[in-house]
Amino acid sequence: MDTPESCKSEELCTELLQSQTGVTSISTESVTQTLRLRVFGVLHWVVSLGLILATDFLLKKAFAAASIEFPSALFGMFCIFSVLIILDYAVPSAAVAFEKFFEPGIVFIQRWLPLFYVPYLVVLPLSLKEIPASSAIKICLIVVGGWLATLCVTGLTAIGVRKAVKTELLDAEPMEKPSPFSSIEVCAWTGVLLISFAASLVFPTALGTRARTYLPFLLASTVLGYMIGSRLPSSLKKVFHPIIFCAASAELAAIALGFLSKSGLDAVLGYYVTNSSSNPGAGDILMGFLGSVILSFAFAMFKQKKLVKRHAAEIFTSVIISTIFSLYSTAIVGRLLSLEQSLTVSILPRCITVALAVSIVSFFEGANASVTAAAVVVTGLVGANFVQSTLDKLRLRDPIARGIATASSCHGLGTAALSAKEPEALPFCAIAYALNGIFGSILCSIPAFRQSLLAVIG
Structure with a gap:
């Protein structure tokens, strides 16, 4: 580093250099710590959400193998709630730690919950044809x-x-509200939408099947529609609820893709929800979270256990x-x-x-x-x-x-x-x-x- 000409003495220059070095060191340590926290936060989110999804998947497999008609996710919810209650009775700190561990995954589910309903609305034209x-x-x-x-x-x-x-009415535990969608998230999904749309038209079978190739575009159109719908002014939300706006966005995207690819709307909607685990569509991916929604009910009820009891x-x-x-x-x-x-x-x-x-x-x-x-x-x-x-x-x-x-x-x-x-x-x-x-x-x-x-x- 060049010594500034304004330094008139060696001592002053040394102090200045030490000061600059100290600030740089603190800044570097701060950035490193911030990055570590963010990486840890992402890993925590991935693990907590992944365990919830894995639990739902394994329960479905087990219930299907045993030919049990009762909803597997509902059984899982009862089990999670029971574990929380037992831990709260035996080791309260363990119950709190258990709840905190899964909090990132639960917050994610709550933030996107309405989106998981949309695929049924998008493919509704196929079901209503004969009604x-x-x-x-x-x-x-x-x-x-x-x-x-x-x-x-x-x-x-x-x-x-x-x-x-x-x-008498008992005060409830505060419930955290999901964070709103940022402009960066909207811009990122807009980029995915445009790139995947071009890829779907130019290389319709690039990923082996049209369902797989169309998946990024149809998923992006659904997610982006929900984001934009959620950011609408309250006056417009009374007319265009985020779910309606989202479903309309996905429907229009399917219409555009069906027209430009000359495959037709019905075919595109067939790729949107395939009901196939080996060849899923965008709608199958979203509906795959519905079981995790039920599992999350256990944490919501446990949080308000005092209220439920009273x-x-x-x-x-x-x-x-x-x-x-x-x-x-x-x-x-x-x-x-x-x-x-x-x-x-x-x-x-x-x-x-x-x-x-x-x-x-x-x-x-x-x-x-x-x-x-x-x-x-x-x-x-x-x-x-x-x-x-x-x-x-x-x-x-x-x-x-x-x-x-x-x-x-x-x-x-x-x-x-x-x-x-x-x-x-x-x-x-x-x-x-x-x-x-x-x-x-x-x-x-x-x-x-x-x-x-x-x-x-x-």
């Missing part, structure tokens, strides 16, 4: 009317039980009544409107999160999983837009009732909409959101209960 317009109108009536009825029944039940037990009467009574009412009312109205049996069965779990709703309809022969997912998402969208104003008109002010009623009638999307403005209701939303799907899955796994629903449908 008459009159049947589609009946489904819409059942979904919208059923949402309102379930909201009222659940909210009033929660209020009634709350008045009977007279427990308000167990309100929560469990409301959720049980809500789930039974939702399933049977859908069956009854479907029969009254003369809706086809297969379609009525498909929309039975309209108020249950799609991750479990699809598992539930698998118990019934002839059910259409795409119709199920569409009914669930539409229910959520209706709730997300109208749940708060409807609860106000019903004069349901209690945060317990508002949270349970919202999650039980419009699951995750309604939960996200309500919690954004009423954080005090979020814990009850999270609990009811999980329990509603759990109880519905348990009921529909019982043959006698399934037969009773089919008897009502006729």
